[in-house]
Amino acid sequence: MNSLKRVTSPKKLLMSKWTAVSPSHKEKHFIVTKLVMPALHNQVIEHIEVEAVHSKRSQSIPLQQLNDTTIWSQGWV
Numbered sequence: 001m002n003s004l005k006r007v008t009s010p011k012k013l014l015m016s017k018w019t020a021v022s023p024s025h026k027e028k029h030f031i032v033t034k035l036v037m038p039a040l041h042n043q044v045i046e047h048i049e050v051e052a053v054h055s056k057r058s059q060s061i062p063l064q065q066l067n068d069t070t071i072w073s074q075g076w077v
Contacts, residue, residue, distance in 0.1 A: 010035055010045055018050065018066065019073040027052035029076045036060060 018030045034049035048066075051058045066072050 013048065013063075016074075017076045019075065019077040021069070021071055021073060026054050027057065029053040033058065 013032055014035055016032050018032070020028050020030065030050040030052055032048050033051045035045050036047040036049065038045065045063055047060050048063050049058050049060050066074075
């Protein structure tokens, strides 16, 4: 996995913009709409919800997936 530590603060992550490197179904641009909070407060966030700008379809993905540059680019490219 080609990773780069891009995701740091949950506060900055919410409503951030991302571009799918290999778009499918015309879904290229996404916004982080929800942070799936862990059951225990001292645990780290493991999943987030992203919404496709074009279709408004939401999906839950592992937070670490955003660090994979073969899947996501930060911002709208």
